[in-house]
Amino acid sequence: MPADYLLLHALAERLSTRLVQASFREAFAWSDEEVYLCFDTPTVPVYLKCIYTPYLQLLLPVDEVDKPRHNVRPYFSAAAGLPVERVYHPTYDRSLVIELMDGSALVFKLYGSRVNVLYVKNALILERVQPKLDKTPTFDLERLNKTTPPEDLQHIPFPATTFYIDVIGSDIRWAYTPSPHTVFTGTDIEEALQAYQRYFFSVAYLQIRKTDILQQLQKDIHQHRSFILKTQGHYDQLKALPPPNQLADVIMANLHAWQGRERTARVYDFYSDQEIEIEIKAQLTPQRYAEQLYKKSKNRHLQFQKLESLLTEREQKIQALLSEMEVVQQAASHKELSAYSTHKVKVQKVQAEQELPFKTTIVDHFHIWIGKNAANNELLTLKYAHKEDLWLHARDVSGSHVVIKHQPGKSFPMHVIERAAQIAAFYSQRKTDSLCPVSYTFKKYVRKVKGTPIGSVRVEREDVVMVVPSAEI
Numbered sequence: 001m002p003a004d005y006l007l008l009h010a011l012a013e014r015l016s017t018r019l020v021q022a023s024f025r026e027a028f029a030w031s032d033e034e035v036y037l038c039f040d041t042p043t044v045p046v047y048l049k050c051i052y053t054p055y056l057q058l059l060l061p062v063d064e065v066d067k068p069r070h071n072v073r074p075y076f077s078a079a080a081g082l083p084v085e086r087v088y089h090p091t092y093d094r095s096l097v098i099e100l101m102d103g104s105a106l107v108f109k110l111y112g113s114r115v116n117v118l119y120v121k122n123a124l125i126l127e128r129v130q131p132k133l134d135k136t137p138t139f140d141l142e143r144l145n146k147t148t149p150p151e152d153l154q155h156i157p158f159p160a161t162t163f164y165i166d167v168i169g170s171d172i173r174w175a176y177t178p179s180p181h182t183v184f185t186g187t188d189i190e191e192a193l194q195a196y197q198r199y200f201f202s203v204a205y206l207q208i209r210k211t212d213i214l215q216q217l218q219k220d221i222h223q224h225r226s227f228i229l230k231t232q233g234h235y236d237q238l239k240a241l242p243p244p245n246q247l248a249d250v251i252m253a254n255l256h257a258w259q260g261r262e263r264t265a266r267v268y269d270f271y272s273d274q275e276i277e278i279e280i281k282a283q284l285t286p287q288r289y290a291e292q293l294y295k296k297s298k299n300r301h302l303q304f305q306k307l308e309s310l311l312t313e314r315e316q317k318i319q320a321l322l323s324e325m326e327v328v329q330q331a332a333s334h335k336e337l338s339a340y341s342t343h344k345v346k347v348q349k350v351q352a353e354q355e356l357p358f359k360t361t362i363v364d365h366f367h368i369w370i371g372k373n374a375a376n377n378e379l380l381t382l383k384y385a386h387k388e389d390l391w392l393h394a395r396d397v398s399g400s401h402v403v404i405k406h407q408p409g410k411s412f413p414m415h416v417i418e419r420a421a422q423i424a425a426f427y428s429q430r431k432t433d434s435l436c437p438v439s440y441t442f443k444k445y446v447r448k449v450k451g452t453p454i455g456s457v458r459v460e461r462e463d464v465v466m467v468v469p470s471a472e473i
Helices: 005-018 189-240 244-253 286-298 300-330 335-340 374-384 414-426
Strands: 023-029 034-040 046-052 057-062 073-075 084-088 095-100 105-109 116-121 124-128 163-168 171-175 182-186 264-269 274-279 359-363 366-370 390-394 402-404 436-442 463-467
Touching (some): 005 057, 005 095, 005 189, 163 189, 171 189, 182 189, 244 264, 244 274, 286 300, 300 335, 414 463
Antiparallel strands (some): 095 105, 116 124, 163 171, 163 182, 390 402
16 A cells, blocks of 8 residues: 555655644545545645545645535544644654644554544544544554564665656556656655556556456346346246146046045046146136136247247347456446446345345345235335335235335336346245236335235236246345
């Protein structure tokens, strides 16, 4: 990280001259990755920017700060108006201290992933920018001074007078001797820090973004391939089964085998030339069951067409994602990656911050809520869902209520509806079917009828989509 003791020593010396007769004005942040500190001097204000991202930790002066009017978090208000006593760098430590006139101090701890900015007085931490990072109540400034430098820097002259920045592939490094990889040479610490920030965002951060996007694209490809494998299994299994009309023919030819209340009978199957056992579904006569099988057989080709269409669609998506990966790998600027800036949030789980009593997921920015049982379904549909939300349920069987939350000014994309329908199908009695019909409608067309069981509702109008049941929340 660009915060070793040589750089901080040079920066402390520079700030000692810039903060003469200065007083602390305020500190504020409007993001979770950087904080600004402002000082008033007799001439011009001095601004310090502390960056604390997972990839970059850096302290540097900036010329000006365009402070927003809203959503700004203030820090260290108790120190406002206090004059600066001195600025120093504790010997051989990765920190910088701005001591104020009343004995308190602003401490920049540039300790890699534990970077923080503290307001300390009498060894007590009064406030810190990242409170979750470290909860220790004390901080002894006297212990910051080390007696010997780190081993990897003992051979470097102190103090440093010239700074070098090397770029090796996508890696940005500070150096204290020139090399074939050197892209910056300078004696001014502020110029060096600004150059490091510039090279980091144009080179290293570009590679970080590319890696994140490529990982998400690979994850999407894996999900599509898993879907294809599962759907192909359903397709092959369906193809291998005899048409339902053959079983219906056998039932109709052996109606005498079902007498009284018996639901199961062994009969002769003239298609396979052997005896088979057939179970008639509950509350159905053999004739009614055969009728259902004839109807199912008539629509069998539609199942094959739907599955073939789904397989083709997913193969096309994989090819498109592979093409996107090539584009990302060849991208040479942040602008070329702008189309992928939100890609990583296409499918992700809802964070625990919502604390909802349902299963939850997000598909392409649309929040989806899934009921857990009959009582939970009723709570979801009648208490939590709004009239413009989209409501889904596997048709003609028991199962979870599923709600896609409405977004103002946006319609529900079909691929989001199909994904929610797959979830509704999976959390229903049709979860093992090759294809499942799922009803969907606006919640305003779903109502509770007095006297009906818990979780039971009436749908006034609906559309139906055929999907392969799949959880993959």
